[in-house]
Amino acid sequence: MLAQVLTQLVVVVTLLVGVSTALFVGRDRLRKTRGAWRQRVRAATPITIALAAVLLFNSVARQIVPDFSWIIDWNLTFPIYDLEGEFIIWLQAQATPAVTAYFSFIYIYGYVFLLVFPLVAYFALSETRPLRELLTAYTLNYTIGLLLYVFVIAYGPRNMMPELVEALLYDTYPQYQHLTRQVNRNTNVFPSLHTSLAATVSILAYRTRVQYPGWNIVAAVLGISVAISTMYLGIHWVIDVLAGIALAYVSVELAHVLVGRWSISAWLDGRVQSLRRR
Amino acid sequence: MNCDTTDHVDGIDRRSVLAATGAGLSLSLSGCIDTVESVVSDDEDDQLSLSIVTVPDDGNRETVRIARHLERNLEAVGIDTSIAWRSPSEFLEMILIDHDFDLYVGRHPADYDPDFLYEALHSAYADEAGWQNPFQYKQPTFVDPSLEAQRRADGDERRQLLKPVLRALAEEKPFDPICRPDEYRVANTRFDGWGDDHPATRRGYLGLEPEDDVDRLHALVTDARPSQNVNPLSATIRERGTVVDLLYDSLGTLVVTEDDDGVSYDVEPWLAREWEWEPTDDGRMTATVHLREECLFHESDEYDSQPVTAEDVEFTYAFLNDTAWGQSDTPSPAPRYRGQVSAVDDIVLDEDDPYQFQITVDAGAEVGDRALTVPILPRHVWRAELQDRISDLDSFSAPQGDWGLVTTSSVPPVGSGPFQFESQSQRNFLHLERFDDHFTLRADVALPEPTVEELRFSVDPGSTSSVSRVESGDADLTSSMLEAHAVGDISDDSDAVRLESPSWTFYHLGFNTSVSPCSDPEFRQAVCRLLDKVWITERIFYNRATPLSSPVADDWVPDDIEWDGEDPTTPFIGTDGMVNVEAARAVFESAGNFRYDDNGRLRVRN
Numbered sequence: 001m002l003a004q005v006l007t008q009l010v011v012v013v014t015l016l017v018g019v020s021t022a023l024f025v026g027r028d029r030l031r032k033t034r035g036a037w038r039q040r041v042r043a044a045t046p047i048t049i050a051l052a053a054v055l056l057f058n059s060v061a062r063q064i065v066p067d068f069s070w071i072i073d074w075n076l077t078f079p080i081y082d083l084e085g086e087f088i089i090w091l092q093a094q095a096t097p098a099v100t101a102y103f104s105f106i107y108i109y110g111y112v113f114l115l116v117f118p119l120v121a122y123f124a125l126s127e128t129r130p131l132r133e134l135l136t137a138y139t140l141n142y143t144i145g146l147l148l149y150v151f152v153i154a155y156g157p158r159n160m161m162p163e164l165v166e167a168l169l170y171d172t173y174p175q176y177q178h179l180t181r182q183v184n185r186n187t188n189v190f191p192s193l194h195t196s197l198a199a200t201v202s203i204l205a206y207r208t209r210v211q212y213p214g215w216n217i218v219a220a221v222l223g224i225s226v227a228i229s230t231m232y233l234g235i236h237w238v239i240d241v242l243a244g245i246a247l248a249y250v251s252v253e254l255a256h257v258l259v260g261r262w263s264i265s266a267w268l269d270g271r272v273q274s275l276r277r278r
Numbered sequence: 279m280n281c282d283t284t285d286h287v288d289g290i291d292r293r294s295v296l297a298a299t300g301a302g303l304s305l306s307l308s309g310c311i312d313t314v315e316s317v318v319s320d321d322e323d324d325q326l327s328l329s330i331v332t333v334p335d336d337g338n339r340e341t342v343r344i345a346r347h348l349e350r351n352l353e354a355v356g357i358d359t360s361i362a363w364r365s366p367s368e369f370l371e372m373i374l375i376d377h378d379f380d381l382y383v384g385r386h387p388a389d390y391d392p393d394f395l396y397e398a399l400h401s402a403y404a405d406e407a408g409w410q411n412p413f414q415y416k417q418p419t420f421v422d423p424s425l426e427a428q429r430r431a432d433g434d435e436r437r438q439l440l441k442p443v444l445r446a447l448a449e450e451k452p453f454d455p456i457c458r459p460d461e462y463r464v465a466n467t468r469f470d471g472w473g474d475d476h477p478a479t480r481r482g483y484l485g486l487e488p489e490d491d492v493d494r495l496h497a498l499v500t501d502a503r504p505s506q507n508v509n510p511l512s513a514t515i516r517e518r519g520t521v522v523d524l525l526y527d528s529l530g531t532l533v534v535t536e537d538d539d540g541v542s543y544d545v546e547p548w549l550a551r552e553w554e555w556e557p558t559d560d561g562r563m564t565a566t567v568h569l570r571e572e573c574l575f576h577e578s579d580e581y582d583s584q585p586v587t588a589e590d591v592e593f594t595y596a597f598l599n600d601t602a603w604g605q606s607d608t609p610s611p612a613p614r615y616r617g618q619v620s621a622v623d624d625i626v627l628d629e630d631d632p633y634q635f636q637i638t639v640d641a642g643a644e645v646g647d648r649a650l651t652v653p654i655l656p657r658h659v660w661r662a663e664l665q666d667r668i669s670d671l672d673s674f675s676a677p678q679g680d681w682g683l684v685t686t687s688s689v690p691p692v693g694s695g696p697f698q699f700e701s702q703s704q705r706n707f708l709h710l711e712r713f714d715d716h717f718t719l720r721a722d723v724a725l726p727e728p729t730v731e732e733l734r735f736s737v738d739p740g741s742t743s744s745v746s747r748v749e750s751g752d753a754d755l756t757s758s759m760l761e762a763h764a765v766g767d768i769s770d771d772s773d774a775v776r777l778e779s780p781s782w783t784f785y786h787l788g789f790n791t792s793v794s795p796c797s798d799p800e801f802r803q804a805v806c807r808l809l810d811k812v813w814i815t816e817r818i819f820y821n822r823a824t825p826l827s828s829p830v831a832d833d834w835v836p837d838d839i840e841w842d843g844e845d846p847t848t849p850f851i852g853t854d855g856m857v858n859v860e861a862a863r864a865v866f867e868s869a870g871n872f873r874y875d876d877n878g879r880l881r882v883r884n
Contacts, residue, residue, distance in 0.1 A: 174743030
């Protein structure tokens with residue numbers, strides 16, 4: 001069942017990325033990319049390795065983190081529920097099948113597309129800084145997010161008030177749970193990484209609105225939709241989403257400061273030249 | 279190091295981005311501010327406060343909803359109530375091992391025979407960790423003698439002797455049974471013979487007839503714990519022990535049969551070929567037991583296969599009584615099987631026959647039979663594991679119920695059962711293989727046997743998705759019983775069959791009777807009167823459960839405490855799940871040591 005869901009995901013996202021590439025990136029940029037891809041890959045390699053390492057560490061750590069969390073036992077579930085249980089009930093009152101279908105699609109497909117497309121779009125830019133900032137921001141999101149997961153135990157609305165969350169994603173589309181449980185633990189809802197990664201893309205899209213004005217709008221709509229979908233589907237609380245947006249902001253700002261500060265390729269170049277000089 | 283100062287994308291007003299993303303949210307949040315203030319300004323110095331422990335929806339949807347129903351009604355009568363959500367194993371750790379709770383809502387594994395109440399309520403176990411008396415309930419004058427007396431009797435006499443226990447339970451409420459869920463599962467028609475035996479027991483997985491090319495039984499569990507640890511002694515990772523039943527043999531095996539007269543539960547010969555209880559002179563029962571000859575334990579990387587003999591049986595019962603084997607200051611009984619093992623007084627081996635022994639129980643035949651259902655552990659494995667852990671006697675300790683040997687996943691899961699351990703992957707699957715030397719596969723043994731080479735338990739995220747996987751043919755059985763909300767999802771026109779089985783588990787509200795205010799039986803009664811069991815079965819279980827006034831099968835319950843449209847001792851104060859606040863407050867006020875302040879909060883009278 002997992003394989004089936006994955007295949008579906010790959011097909012849909014590939015399709016969306018293909019269409020968006022044609023719409024936003026354009027033939028001209030792609031042609032130039034063909035000539036310059038080596039340099040761009042080299043520029044993005046160090047941070048890609050860092051991101052891969054963090055993701056790998058994340059997948060291992062997520063097996064152990066819950067045990068640590070239960071030892072620390074900083075359980076925020078009840079305070080959050082006490083504070084904002086009403087809001088989720090209000091949001092659920094707006095549920096209709098069409099809206100549920102839309103947000104379910106956004107939560108799975110829209111989200112993955114939102115994360116993947118900017119990689120293509122920024123790779124097609126002659127300036128590699130947006131690409132490096134994007135990858136750095138992703139890395140920071142995962143790193144800080146995992147750290148928070150170690151400390152905070154909280155279950156999402158669907159786990160605490162299942163009867164109020166009418167549009168439960170996993171009741172309507174149980175197949176998706178096979179997918180999400182590969183990457184998520186149910187005690188890790190604070191902050192919402194779905195929101196933070198989506199918001200990261202939206203913020204960066206705004207900053208590159210000169211290069212990609214159309215994408216800026218699409219990313220804004222998708223980013224907001226993803227944030228709402230996590231609450232509408234009963235997966236996250238408002239607090240998780242707000243924390244996710246804050247995490248995105250911090251990650252983008254930090255990425256902006258960090259990127260280019262230590263350029264490994266330039267450092268390597270310098271070493272090579274000084275060696276040649278000898 | 280090189281500094282790259284080139285900067286292309288900047289000068290953007292970030293706040294406007296954030297404002298755009300957050301606009302919709304901050305608006306909708308404004309309604310919550312009142313709540314925040316009222317929480318902060320509350321003066322809760324003396325207000326009675328309680329915490330309810332339960333598992334989240336992923337663990338069990340029904341318990342969360344019962345807990346929230348109770349929370350709402352407790353708040354309504356002026357008790358400051360919070361809920362603590364724990365993962366299933368953390369939940370059991372908190373309740374069974376640490377006894378760190380006021381109230382909890384959960385499902386009790388119970389047993390087919392009401393003698394499970396012996397370990398659940400006997401004062402002797404009030405200080406032990408495990409399934410034995412987690413309520414820390416002590417009533418040595420009324421309850422203990424009746425618990426002991428009913429064990430020694432059989433048939434109608436036992437029924438009479440159990441009545442005082444059930445009445446005391448209804449009055450005293452160390453726990454309150456809420457309802458018994460209907461047990462539904464879905465099975466694929468690739469196999470024939472579903473429903474001949476109970477799918478929560480060993481025999482439910484044996485004797486099934488697969489279609490010609492099928493050599494694997496793929497069962498789904500919604501509980502990830504079997505994929506992590508199969509230690510038969512752990513209290514926090516086992517629920518009903520179905521997997522343990524398949525890996526290990528017991529002397530007798532439970533056979534559940536349903537006919538027009540109702541359900542009957544019998545313990546029939548399994549690893550023991552036969553036994554016959556005979557009364558001794560001092561009112562106990564004794565039996566000479568013959569084991570099936572030349573049965574073997576499974577092989578593992580560390581341990582060779584060895585024959586199952588009476589020595590292993592003797593070892594098992596002694597070891598379950600003290601898992602520290604006399605090496606720690608105090609005995610360390612296993613946190614499971616306490617009731618079964620406590621019935622056994624003596625096992626005497628036969629010097630001439632390694633397959634024969636004499637067992638004496640301080641109980642009647644019914645409880646004696648139940649004592650024969652514990653898994654027989656290989657002496658060679660557990661003794662070696664024990665030795666590893668007590669190499670240093672000076673610093674050795676074995677905290678009862680929670681020490682390494684009874685919690686670890688590192689003891690090789692070697693039993694003599696019909697299936698043997700092959701592999702497991704955390705949160706993914708537990709893979710078992712047929713044990714070709716199992717006695718049921720012998721030509722001269724007419725018992726259901728393992729018919730498939732492979733038995734795989736895959737962890738599935740939920741009841742709903744399990745149902746659709748079995749219907750689509752991706753799996754053969756939903757091994758965990760389905761949550762009530764998913765039963766309606768079963769479609770009529772698929773290749774799957776719906777199985778309904780007799781059930782003995784029940785949902786209950788547990789009290790910690792050792793701490794105030796739940797130490798007061800009047801207070802406990804008052805709390806029980808806030809549970810609308812009818813509303814719960816209708817609205818939370820969609821009528822797929824039976825409300826209970828007593829935790830045992832109907833034919834054991836005395837007439838005067840039988841369910842009668844409502845709980846006869848603690849009827850709900852209110853209608854349709856909504857508590858009648860005024861009447862309920864009156865009940866709490868008259869429950870003894872409590873009063874209401876001007877703000878309607880319940881306080882302990884000074």
